[in-house]
Amino acid sequence: MTPLLEVQNITKRYGSRIGCAEVNFTLYPGEVMGIVGESGSGKSTLLNCLAGHLPPDEGAVLYDTRADGMVDTVTMSEPERRMLSRTDWAFVHQNPRDGLRMGVSAGGNVGERLMAVGARHYGNIRDTATDWLGRVEIAAERIDDRPSAFSGGMQQRLQIARNLVTSPRLIFMDEPTGGLDVSVQARLLDLLRGLVRDLGLSAVIVSHDLAVVRLLADRLMVMKGGHVVESGLTDQVLDDPQHGYTQLLVSSVLQV
Amino acid sequence: MIHIDNLSKSFTLHNQGSAVIPVMADANLTVAAGECLALTGASGAGKSTLMRLIYGNYLAAGGRILVGDVDVATSEPRDILQLRRETLGYVSQFLRVVPRVPTLEVVAEPLLAVGKSPEEALTRAKMLLGRLNIPERLWSLSPTTFSGGEQQRVNIARGFAHNYPAMLLDEPTASLDPTNRETVLHLIEEAKARGAAIIGIFHDADARARVADREIDVAQFTPKAA
Numbered sequence: 001m002t003p004l005l006e007v008q009n010i011t012k013r014y015g016s017r018i019g020c021a022e023v024n025f026t027l028y029p030g031e032v033m034g035i036v037g038e039s040g041s042g043k044s045t046l047l048n049c050l051a052g053h054l055p056p057d058e059g060a061v062l063y064d065t066r067a068d069g070m071v072d073t074v075t076m077s078e079p080e081r082r083m084l085s086r087t088d089w090a091f092v093h094q095n096p097r098d099g100l101r102m103g104v105s106a107g108g109n110v111g112e113r114l115m116a117v118g119a120r121h122y123g124n125i126r127d128t129a130t131d132w133l134g135r136v137e138i139a140a141e142r143i144d145d146r147p148s149a150f151s152g153g154m155q156q157r158l159q160i161a162r163n164l165v166t167s168p169r170l171i172f173m174d175e176p177t178g179g180l181d182v183s184v185q186a187r188l189l190d191l192l193r194g195l196v197r198d199l200g201l202s203a204v205i206v207s208h209d210l211a212v213v214r215l216l217a218d219r220l221m222v223m224k225g226g227h228v229v230e231s232g233l234t235d236q237v238l239d240d241p242q243h244g245y246t247q248l249l250v251s252s253v254l255q256v
Numbered sequence: 257m258i259h260i261d262n263l264s265k266s267f268t269l270h271n272q273g274s275a276v277i278p279v280m281a282d283a284n285l286t287v288a289a290g291e292c293l294a295l296t297g298a299s300g301a302g303k304s305t306l307m308r309l310i311y312g313n314y315l316a317a318g319g320r321i322l323v324g325d326v327d328v329a330t331s332e333p334r335d336i337l338q339l340r341r342e343t344l345g346y347v348s349q350f351l352r353v354v355p356r357v358p359t360l361e362v363v364a365e366p367l368l369a370v371g372k373s374p375e376e377a378l379t380r381a382k383m384l385l386g387r388l389n390i391p392e393r394l395w396s397l398s399p400t401t402f403s404g405g406e407q408q409r410v411n412i413a414r415g416f417a418h419n420y421p422a423m424l425l426d427e428p429t430a431s432l433d434p435t436n437r438e439t440v441l442h443l444i445e446e447a448k449a450r451g452a453a454i455i456g457i458f459h460d461a462d463a464r465a466r467v468a469d470r471e472i473d474v475a476q477f478t479p480k481a482a
Contacts, residue, residue, distance in 0.1 A: 028334055186355035193354060197368065215354055219333045233312060233333040240314040244270030251271070 002064060004029045004170060004202050005050075010059035012042075012049050018226035019045035023059075025221065025231065029169070032196055032203045034217030034234060036210060036249070042226040043206040044174055050204060051091050051172045052081045063088075063170070086116045090163035094175040096155035100147045100162065106133065107143040109162045117166055132161040136191060153184035157191070164195065173205045177212055189215055210253055214238055222246045257422050257453035258287040258310065263319035263329070263477075265309060279305055283319070283477040289421065292444065292454040294468035297475045303457045306474055307424045310455065311346050312336040323422055341369050345423040347415035349430065351399060351407045359385065359402075359410055360395045366418045377417075384413040387439055405431050416443050423447060425456040429463045441467055 005027040012019035020042035027033055035043045048054040050061055052073055060072045066088065073081055085091065093099040100109050110129040111119075119125050130140050136157040138150075147155050156176070163171065176192065177185040193216060195201060207213050213220060214234055221231040222243065230243040241247045263283040269275045280302050287293045295303040308314040309328075310321055316329035326339050340346075345366075353362050360381050367377035385395060388409040394402065399410045408431055415423070428444070429437045437460075444467045448454060458464035464471070 031334060190354050190356050218337055232315070233336055235313050236315055236333075239308070240267075242268070242315060247270055 001028055002070075003027060003062075004031075004064050005204075006060075006062040006070070007050060008060045008062065010046065010049050010056045010061065012045050012054060012056045018042070020049065020223070020226045023221075023228055025228075027170075027202055027204065029202055030196075030200050031219065032201075032205065032217045034213035034220045035204065035206045035223060036208060036213055036220060037223035038249075039208065041223040043208075043223055045226075046223070047172055047174055047204060047206050051089065052085060053091075086113065087166050088169050090166075090168040090171040092156075092159055092163055092171065092173040092176050094178050096147070096152070096159040099159040100155060102148050103146065105144045105146055106138065106150070106158055109147060109158060110165050113162055113166050128165060129161075132165050133158075135195075136161045137187065153180050153188070156180060156184075156188065160188075160191070160195075164199070164201075167199065169200075169202060171201055171203045173203060173207075175207055175209075176205065177207070177209065185212070192216060210238060210250065222249065257289045257324065258285075258455065259320075259322040260285045260310070261320040261322075263306075263309065263321060264317045264479075265305060265314060266317050278479040280309075280477050281479040283474075285472055287422075287453045287455055289451045289453050290448055291470070292448055292456060292468045294464045294471045295455065295457050296464075296471050296473050302474045302477060304426060306477070307346070307426055307455065307457065311340070311344065311424055341366075343421050345415050345418065345420035347412055347423070347425045347428055349408075349426050351411040351414075353399060355400055356398050358396045359390065359399045362399060362410060363413045363417055366414060370418055380417055381413070384416060385410070387443075388413050389436060389439070405433070405436070408432065409436060412440055412443070416447065419447070419450060420452060422453045423455075425454060425458075427457050427459060429458065429460050437463065 003026045007023060007025050010023045011021045023046055035046065037043050049056040056074060061074050062070045063073050065071050073084065107126060107129040110132050111125040114125050114128060130143060133140060133143060138154055138157060147158055150158060177188055180188065189212065196203060205213065205216055217234045220234045220237040221228050222237065224245045230237060230246045237246060238250055241250050260283055263280060265280040266276055266278040295306060297303055305314060309316055312328045319329060321328040323339060323344050326335055328336060360378060363381035363385060364377035367380060390406060390409055399407055412428055428440050432440060441463060444454065
């Protein structure tokens, strides 16, 4: 099997400060990779470098494109990269307001991504949008409401629907369940797991919630001070941590 | 089917003065297809540690753990995940599930993961839940609200949903009433009959005598204090 994403030696500096340094990993189709670490450890910097939101100072992000096979997305032209992030990639922001158009209806938010890839038939777009709102458990009658009239959990689910409507193969998620109450979080986790299994998605998920990554991720990378200090199978890293920092992280979780 | 060579394991506690605790050294064992090996030994002797090493849950310090032709001690995460999906089943003592997922889907999930059709997976899940006496009115509810014994049975149903060629059973008959205990022992015997290699921990001596072909005392794998 060929890898979907190959990350080679990604380094990002903010002046003399290190954002993330020398990160390497390979993601295969259908795999979910979790990135954990304290705040300031470089998780989001890394995710933004991978998704093309930040230019890394060194390294390459090779992606297996549908048309041309393995291509380095760092050196790719801007229009090509934008096309990729509208179609094959998806990015779920921690704050749904960053990933949604708050002044456009829920249906319009989902339809925009479809129109960006060439859909023009209004009826079809609306039908697809209705279908996706149903999949993320938003009632069809809310299709014409604006996201500003939605609760935080609904906004987050709408953001996921908007991102998945173009059937991406790779989804980047920055704290997808951060700031949601636990009942909504459970519903969202269930939804994400089902989507990953049914659609064969690959995902890179940044989170500081170890319980969330245990349920969602197959593999885990632990970051500290911009460096990856440990990586491996999720349950192995959490149940038998090798690095001192991971041991501290795992033993610091409060028991419910 | 399962073959362990010179396996060793130690824990290093970096935050407690870098204490190194050797827990296992020079462990060797082999389990053939259709055979059930019982692990014995006092509490703390390392039975569960050995199971977790075989499942890839703990990282081996040295040696080889062959399940089929995959060496769990050195394989890539993705190979271990494929092994867990297709070849190696594990029935732990605790049920760990996503909240809100109905029991029926919890049990059917391992079958869906190996590509079985939803109808086939649900039919098998219903059959197993029925055999383990989980009342049908509970099937659409999440098992997180069930009693301890019910959760244990859901866990067993999930563990036996797919016909794994190799299985690890951690006290499968603990906290079960005689009828359900009998059903679980039947499931184990059926798994053996279809050629599964099984490693189990059974505190219940009668159950052990009935399903296990051999016993091995893990105390012999405990490193001698130098």
